[in-house]
Amino acid sequence: MTRDPQHAPLDADDRRAIAPVICYPNDALPPADVEGYRAAMQTAAAGDGVTVPPRDAASILVPAGSILRIGCPEGPQVGDLNLFNANNLNERFFSGKTRAIHGTHVTVGHRLWSNFPYLRPMATVINDTLEWYGADEFGGRVHDVIGTRCDPYTGRALGGPDYHYCCHSNLTRALADDQGIELEQAEPYVHDVLNVFMCTGFTRDTGQYFMKASPVRAGDYLDLFAEIDLLAVLSACPGGDCSSEHSSDTAACYPLSMQVFTPEKGALPNWQSPPINPYDRSHGR
Numbered sequence: 001m002t003r004d005p006q007h008a009p010l011d012a013d014d015r016r017a018i019a020p021v022i023c024y025p026n027d028a029l030p031p032a033d034v035e036g037y038r039a040a041m042q043t044a045a046a047g048d049g050v051t052v053p054p055r056d057a058a059s060i061l062v063p064a065g066s067i068l069r070i071g072c073p074e075g076p077q078v079g080d081l082n083l084f085n086a087n088n089l090n091e092r093f094f095s096g097k098t099r100a101i102h103g104t105h106v107t108v109g110h111r112l113w114s115n116f117p118y119l120r121p122m123a124t125v126i127n128d129t130l131e132w133y134g135a136d137e138f139g140g141r142v143h144d145v146i147g148t149r150c151d152p153y154t155g156r157a158l159g160g161p162d163y164h165y166c167c168h169s170n171l172t173r174a175l176a177d178d179q180g181i182e183l184e185q186a187e188p189y190v191h192d193v194l195n196v197f198m199c200t201g202f203t204r205d206t207g208q209y210f211m212k213a214s215p216v217r218a219g220d221y222l223d224l225f226a227e228i229d230l231l232a233v234l235s236a237c238p239g240g241d242c243s244s245e246h247s248s249d250t251a252a253c254y255p256l257s258m259q260v261f262t263p264e265k266g267a268l269p270n271w272q273s274p275p276i277n278p279y280d281r282s283h284g285r
């Protein structure tokens with residue numbers, strides 16, 4: 001029997017009615033000790049800090065066992081975050097698997113996972129002043145791991161003019177400066193981001209990625225506990241609050257901040273930096 005691709009099968013409704021199953025039931029994961037991390041934060045002294053200028057990026061080292069606070073000090077602004085193992089740039093944030101494990105957006109208790117073959121928690125979200133937002137009527141949520149980062153290549157593919165201060169280029173320049181390497185050496189290390197403070201979702205009718213004005217306001221922050229030594233690189237997106245457009249100088253943009261907080265010695269008696277993934281990499285041979 002040939003099948004007409006234009007017409008749904010007779011049992012179409014039955015097929016659609018099948019209930020979904022969670023791909024990665026994450027109740028097998030050891031729960032993050034958020035209260036323990038927060039108690040350690042209470043003992044912490046403010047250490048190094050850096051301001052991320054609008055339409056630019058900056059980097060900071062975050063030693064394992066300390067906390068990175070990403071702040072919005074002045075006005076509504078979205079940030080694109082890259083995370084690296086500070087001792088091995090090949091280990092970096094894996095937004096796709098973080099999404100598969102925790103969901104499209106992250107908040108308190110979620111881990112930020114590293115890429116293969118390391119696949120371990122790099123950081124844990126311990127405070128999020130936008131946790132109250134939840135999901136809006138459009139399906140929008142905050143802090144996504146679905147958008148990749150604005151970049152000049154997609155701009156070209158969609159027929160736009162070159163714009164050099166997209167997050168991809170900002171991250172590339174900041175990583176090159178941090179490491180003392182050329183742009184072309186730095187660029188391949190730049191990876192899909194955590195979109196800090198960004199409010200996004202998928203449209204129900206066409207399934208397209210949407211953004212809307214971020215609910216972030218001056219004073220909001222996201223705290224990430226560093227499970228390993230981290231190099232954090234953050235771009236203040238040229239989209240500003242991402243209410244209208246990005247990849248241009250049109251939107252109002254504000255700075256972001258990154259500050260490290262170091263808990264007192266002994267404040268985390270039960271915490272250990274996670275080892276790299278134990279899979280033996282034999283891949284069936």
Ligand SMILES: [Zn+2]
Nearest residue numbers: 150167237238
């Ligand atoms: Zn951007």
